[in-house]
Amino acid sequence: MISIKNLSKIYNTNGKDVVALKDINLTINDGEIYGIMGLSGAGKSSLIRCINMLEKPTTGSISINGTEMTKLSPKELREMRKKIGMIFQHFNLLMNSTVYENIAFPLRISKAKDSVIKKRVNELLEVVDLEDKKYAYPSQLSGGQKQRVGIARALANNPHIILSDEATSALDPTTTESILNLLRNINKQYGITIVVITHEMSVIRNLCDRIAVLENGIIIEEGNVIDIFSNPSTETSKRFLKDMIAELPPDILIDDENPNEEILRLSFFGSSSNEPVISHMIKKFDVDVNIISGNIERVQNSQIGNLLIKINGDPTSIKDAIKFLAKNNLRIEVLKNGIIQ
Amino acid sequence: MVSSSNTIQYLINLWQLMEQPLWESLYMVFFSTLFSVLIGLPLGIILVITDKGHLSENIKLNHILGTIINIMRSVPFIILIIAIFPLSRLIVGTTIGPTAAIVALSVAAAPFVARVIESSLKEVDWGVIEASISVGATIPQIIFKVMIPESLPSLILGVTLTIINILGYSAMAGAIGGGGLGDLAIRYGYQRYETDVLIATIIVLIVFVEIVQRLGNYLAKKVDKR
Numbered sequence: 001m002i003s004i005k006n007l008s009k010i011y012n013t014n015g016k017d018v019v020a021l022k023d024i025n026l027t028i029n030d031g032e033i034y035g036i037m038g039l040s041g042a043g044k045s046s047l048i049r050c051i052n053m054l055e056k057p058t059t060g061s062i063s064i065n066g067t068e069m070t071k072l073s074p075k076e077l078r079e080m081r082k083k084i085g086m087i088f089q090h091f092n093l094l095m096n097s098t099v100y101e102n103i104a105f106p107l108r109i110s111k112a113k114d115s116v117i118k119k120r121v122n123e124l125l126e127v128v129d130l131e132d133k134k135y136a137y138p139s140q141l142s143g144g145q146k147q148r149v150g151i152a153r154a155l156a157n158n159p160h161i162i163l164s165d166e167a168t169s170a171l172d173p174t175t176t177e178s179i180l181n182l183l184r185n186i187n188k189q190y191g192i193t194i195v196v197i198t199h200e201m202s203v204i205r206n207l208c209d210r211i212a213v214l215e216n217g218i219i220i221e222e223g224n225v226i227d228i229f230s231n232p233s234t235e236t237s238k239r240f241l242k243d244m245i246a247e248l249p250p251d252i253l254i255d256d257e258n259p260n261e262e263i264l265r266l267s268f269f270g271s272s273s274n275e276p277v278i279s280h281m282i283k284k285f286d287v288d289v290n291i292i293s294g295n296i297e298r299v300q301n302s303q304i305g306n307l308l309i310k311i312n313g314d315p316t317s318i319k320d321a322i323k324f325l326a327k328n329n330l331r332i333e334v335l336k337n338g339i340i341q
Numbered sequence: 342m343v344s345s346s347n348t349i350q351y352l353i354n355l356w357q358l359m360e361q362p363l364w365e366s367l368y369m370v371f372f373s374t375l376f377s378v379l380i381g382l383p384l385g386i387i388l389v390i391t392d393k394g395h396l397s398e399n400i401k402l403n404h405i406l407g408t409i410i411n412i413m414r415s416v417p418f419i420i421l422i423i424a425i426f427p428l429s430r431l432i433v434g435t436t437i438g439p440t441a442a443i444v445a446l447s448v449a450a451a452p453f454v455a456r457v458i459e460s461s462l463k464e465v466d467w468g469v470i471e472a473s474i475s476v477g478a479t480i481p482q483i484i485f486k487v488m489i490p491e492s493l494p495s496l497i498l499g500v501t502l503t504i505i506n507i508l509g510y511s512a513m514a515g516a517i518g519g520g521g522l523g524d525l526a527i528r529y530g531y532q533r534y535e536t537d538v539l540i541a542t543i544i545v546l547i548v549f550v551e552i553v554q555r556l557g558n559y560l561a562k563k564v565d566k567r
Contacts, residue, residue: 054475078477078478078479080477081475081477082476082477085476086475088468088471088472090466090468092469092471092472093472094490094491095469095491095567096490096491096493096494096564096565096566096567097566105473105476106476106477108486109473109477109478109482110477139566153472153476156476157476157477163475
């Protein structure tokens with residue numbers, strides 16, 4: 001378990017204090033995939049680097065499985081780091097060493113025997129599916145292959161934790177997906193806790209169990225991915241979810257004066273997305289429904305749907321219809337003047 | 342017309358004249374490069390790792406070392422070599438001859454080597470160093486297993502540059518009794534007006550520089566997998 005308490009990080013540049021992280025409190029459970037989401041400059045990088053002390057926190061504590069990281073001697077810290085793998089946005093491989101030597105690197109640092117290294121590296125090459133690139137140099141690999149080498153290197157010392165610093169930000173969507181799959185498999189198979197920082201929606205959606213949203217060094221939202229996705233409560237998380245929320249196309253005009261017309265945004269998740277709620281509504285109340293836009297996103301094993309509809313009918317029927325929708329576990333927002341109320 | 346046997350005799354004479362100075366020059370360049378790298382490498386490493394935000398930040402030490410190196414590099418070599426006479430006498434027992442020149446050349450080239458090594462090591466991406474820290478590497482491990490191997494192509498080119506520089510310095514050492522090709526060129530070519538000896542010396546130096554540079558380029562390319 002990683003437990004971060006009252007963590008702050010203040011940089012001093014040219015005599016001015018810059019607060020990168022402020023009073024962070026987080027608990028990351030064993031075996032979970034925890035996402036830290038935020039825009040660039042939010043402090044994500046500092047936060048993940050504080051976990052393995054690549055950056056020293058100004059105040060606060062970080063404890064990993066009961067070991068207080070901020071109080072370790074340099075030697076103890078080096079031993080501790082061997083059990084915390086890290087992968088990077090730009091891979092950070094040894095460019096003048098082969099794939100084999102890159103993966104062997106942490107083991108050589110730990111002064112493992114050659115026979116042990118050989119066995120372990122070959123195992124890892126299989127895990128990341130790069131057996132045929134054993135003697136290639138990083139410059140001969142694609143971005144995805146480089147990151148696989150990075151992942152194998154991070155796994156070499158059998159870590160309890162893997163820290164992922166924007167590991168897929170430099171990769172294309174297809175490669176990103178395969179890397180995310182690999183990380184998920186590693187998490188499932190070896191029970192390794194994974195902490196990812198990212199600004200990419202797809203990473204959060206496809207990988208994380210829980211997330212924290214970071215803004216200006218402060219955690220502004222924290223919780224289950226599903227909860228935050230289905231009901232984002234802050235502007236930042238809404239902005240992140242923008243491409244998942246149905247937006248009103250600009251050429252659709254709303255006649256606010258017309259009481260027989262209403263534009264609604266519906267969000268639904270879990271089982272309610274499987275039920276023909278709209279169809280029931282049309283049959284039950286005397287209203288017409290025009291679907292303007294809609295989408296359904298899968299988040300982990302759940303579905304989150306968004307729908308923009310225009311209801312036509314007499315005002316009382318519309319009111320009843322909205323009540324009906326609310327009873328069916330839909331979240332409803334009524335649009336007035338093109339703005340969600 | 343000069344007969345061919347005369348030409349051959351002429352070349353043999355020329356070679357006999359140049360043979361010993363050539364070996365002296367090679368001897369000076371080889372050992373001066375060796376010692377200047379032995380002194381300059383650790384200094385270059387210290388310059389890098391004590392810099393702000395690096396492995397072992399120590400701004401004060403960095404500034405002091407940097408200033409000493411700059412002062413050493415500002416002193417003209419011909420002055421430095423004379424200033425170093427007492428040190429030469431202390432180490433090799435004499436102030437003249439190639440062996441004495443090696444002391445002066447090594448001391449003169451070491452600050453240069455330190456800067457060359459510093460700039461090569463600074464090319465190493467901080468991300469790679471950070472990755473090494475994250476797997477629990479010690480500072481010596483990072484220096485010898487990461488920074489030096491990663492900057493090896495650049496280091497080889499730096500040493501190549503050093504060899505050629507030292508060759509140039511060694512000609513100056515010749516002027517004050519260091520021996521070698523520089524000494525030959527001055528005594529025969531300049532003081533006795535034997536232009537052909539001067540030209541022959543220059544040709545030998547050009548060939549030497551060419552070989553060293555090409556070898557350096559080849560090796561640097563061979564170890565570069567970036």
